[in-house]
Amino acid sequence: MAKIILRDSIVTDDWTVASFPVSDQPIRKQAGKVVESRLTGDVSATDEAVAALEISASKTLVPLAAWLARKAELEARVKTGTLGVWIDSHELAETLAASLDDLNRFPLIAINFPRFADGRSYSNATLLRTRFGYRGELRAIGDVLQDQLFYMKRVGFDSFAVRADKNIEDALRGLRDFSVTYQTSVDQPLPIYRRHRQAGASV
């Protein structure tokens, strides 16, 4: 079983991620920068791919498109706690939130980072935790690396499926890169000036 970081320790994990088969897209570059091909709101998979997706009986994270299209079949598994959903970076937290009366019925939601530089998933995480009140486990999957873990933790991720070729022990250190933060985020809803710098607070 795979190892993940859960909060601040390394644990073995029994969830599997169901994904649509990907056509090998070459990495494109412009002005020296890698560019992604999918725009926010693009379709994730064809109807055939959604229908053909195999979903095992054990704990499984299914793609948002499969959850939406096959809800009737999958809903029973929400009750047994063996189903979670993952959102890709071009998909919207709103879509998932609208699909179920209470997101907290999911024991696990994951958000994919197709590339670590695709920052959309930080906003999806923020919204799931704040606007949509999700309190269960929120996992970063995909291109999850040491140098982004601190930011991921701040926007509300509490578990991290570090990319398989990286040393997870090393990556764990990334959670502690900074001892102070300025701005509000999910892990610290108060800005620094409402915590430390008020009149009378010790500076």
Next chain:
Amino acid sequence: MYRYDQYDQAIVDDRVAQFRDQTRRFLAGELSLDEFRPLRLQNGLYMQRHAHMLRVAIPYGLLSSKQLRMLGHIAHKYDRDYAHFSTRQNIQYNWPELEQVPDLLADLASVEMHAIQTSGNCIRNITSDQFAGVAPDEIIDPRTLCEILRQWSTFHPEFAYLPRKFKIAVNGAEEDRAVVLMHDIGLDLVKNEAGELGMRVIVGGGLGRTPILGSVIREFLPWQHMLTYCESILRVYNRYGRRDNAFKARIKILVKALGAEEFGRQVEEDWAHIKDGPATLTQAELDRVAAYFAPPAYEKLDAQAPALDAKLAENVAFAKWVGRSVRAHKVPGYVAVTLSLKKTGVPPGDCTSEQMEFVADLADQFSFGELRVSHEQNLILADVKKADLYKLWELAKSAGLATPNIGLLTDIICCPGGDFCSLANAKSIPIAEAIQRRFDDLDYLHDIGEIELNISGCMNSCGHHHVGQIGILGVDKDGAEWYQLSIGGAQGKTASLSSVIGPSFSAAEVPDVVEKLISTYVTQREEGERFLDTVRRLGLEPFKQGVYGNTKKAAKEVVHG
């Protein structure tokens, strides 16, 4: 100016440690080139043509003499004894060794400086008016809100990997010296009828490949909401900005695609969820930060300085320098002085370690130990007594910092260009120098009067050529370096984008072309008209005629495509 407290210091210290470890892992092969690139960029470190280039942040252009001494020391210790002040109020080192950059950053941190987010697809250095706090036309000193924005944007977890770079500028004066219409977010500070502080919010301006003036999405935003409103703008952009094409990824493209009204609506919709939340600014924090920008201990002086008037009358060279370099100050008896980094033969914006040390001494002696960097790439002593001007001039002259060309043709804004930058299509520094040499007659230069000439080596427009009254853009044609000229651009409240006059020129032709543009102006101008006024009155045609004459060149270009 702002001073770090223990929290600010801890953050930059943590960053030094983090970057030291990232560099170590890269050199040990634990991080790939592609993995390290965004990390080093978010720390201002570029891979250039010959070596690494490190860009250090000078938040809203404000420096202490102590910091400038350290910048000079760093140029001496890690570089080739000089550095380059950029068009975004930053400073760049062209030759540091990667292995030494962590030590360099530690030296910077020791004087409350850093290179955080000076590059990469994140929120960049906040820029503002170089005359903030001293300009007579100032409504509100923008520096307090700039510093609050600097802290908010530093390591913002949600907005570290945006579709593209993101630049915020703040203006607090009548005249817009911060160019707020040309930024991803421009904040124009105003007071409402009740006298309360707020801001006009402008989004989607920018130079680059697709120059666009920003659009106002909110006429008055009370200051308490600055951070939450910016958060909503950034969130809409982060989610919906294009990531499939680096050339269409700036917020201006999204704003244009949606329309400013629809973009504004989406911002307001997001904002409704966080408005009045804990990120709302507090009076206590505003006051805490504002206290750092309290006026220095000005002396009570007469507005008139008879000794100065006498010197002005007897020394023409001094009077010329004062005429160009000295600006009015809100406090009687004081002026703001611009030291020119545009001496002919020196790349615009370059400054040696020795000069930095020297200017730091001048700042201590004449200007409360502080100075500013302008986006025109000059240095400013903002609080000089009129009575000290002559002494200051003599000293500045001895260090090559008193060229009386501020605001004139040879005060060229210029990017590093093809001599250094790997993005450039063409060199820009030699073009600047050739123009400066052509117009080396000071009397003629002063007769031509106020004009801004801006040079960019490529579409990325670091030299702001779109808003130059004369703009020069390096272009690549079949592997050769060519230059496209445009006229009629302007910065400020009446900002406009320049128009291309016609087919491009070789490097050798550029000074002639500029001369033809200028002589067209000189013959056509009306009494008291500046170059820009004449262009606006007459349009492009007479200038095209002056440059291309019987349009032989234009015709030839068309034939060859």
